Amino acid sequence: MLNDIHVDEAVRALRPDFAVLLVEAVGFVNGPSDDRSRKWLAEASAQAAPLDHEKIEAWREAYRAFGAKPQRTRPSVDALIRRMPLPEINLVVDAYNSISVRHTLPIGGEDLRRYEGPARLVRATGDEKADEVLGDPAPGEVVWRDDAGVTCRRWNWRQGVRTRITEDTVDAIFILERLAPMTMEELATAGAELVTLLQVISPEVRTSTRTIG
Template sequence: MAEDPMLSAAVERAYVDDAVFALRPDYRAMLIAAEGLVPGPGDEISETLLAEAESIARARLAEQAVEEIPHIAAWRNAFRAFGAKPQRTRTSVEALMRRAAGGLPRVNRLTDIYNAVSVKHLVPVGGEDLARYVGAPRLIRAGGAETFDTVADGHDVVEHPDVGEVVWCDDLGVTCRRWNWRQARRTQLSEHTATALFVFDALDPMSDSELHAAVDDLDEHLRRLGPAVTTVRRLIARTNDSQEVPSC
């Protein structure tokens, strides 16, 4: 099957601002784009993956407080570095780990799969609907004027990130605030998403081999969602050639 140019563009045009690497030189982003997905609500497969992740999380938390787990402690320090308070603004994987005892959320097939992978491998993972994406994904430190569409008190609202906040964005605005804290509504995965971009955010002590293992795990599950599933991936690290990053 021929590779869709949109998949290649989604990962090849993505970049991370040097200001982010200055904040955390150990940061790596692994992007995996997928097409040919068969979307839908949660099913027996996604339920099994979530149950397995819950069991793994509970076993870890029986031995160590969530904030003391090295992979999560590293993200709490990263959040402090740009002014976020980790007690109030938790990285996505910490938020999931804290919910594991009472049960992880059930959202839809794609979201449930990547949440299970996130918990299993202790790495923040985000999912974006590529059909709703405009322009190249980039990770920057916000200027404060960027827009972020979300919901507050049951109403649609547009917010703006704090100056210096680390955000993922595209040409239309912020797609995820505070590195991997909260996703914009516009690009959320749904029961109709057939082409998606998944973002893995890694810091030391997560090794490159651990990061690749997590991505391989997701890739394997995605390919089971349909006979025509195709994926493309790319690792972005400080050792890569730096690129100029336009504003959102």
């Protein structure tokens, strides 16, 4: 899957500073939130950036560039920081949400077994289909999609139900999305921290990574 994921040139033209770190994790055992993941969430909450942080502002600017209103449909890390204390979902989601807040970095998690074809980040044509939770995207909107349709709208605003990580998920792809002023070094550090937490959850997990941009 990693080698087939791509970012469309129309997205690169919109934000030349965009980069994405992909972490593939195969063969893990997920489960309900526990004391470990609650500690990760609490520690991340204590380190959360202010809402006017330059990393969050960069994402708001990116949303405006394709016609979205970030005060109505917020970038994922903006919305997450507003939800203090961080909600408990399940072990794996708690892990990547804690890394997201700690680094002020949008992170998505997708169930690989529910994908149809490779993931790609594109600007919508208006013909794409999405589930009822997402609603169909507008032309020009930045979306993640696969062969079956949209998996995440407005870059990282909201994920669809079909590919959502649940307690039954065993194979996943994690999407860590960077804009300046975040450095590529910090992006790599966030990815390494996520891999460490996945190994704590499930020592037998097998991981691989790829950076685009």
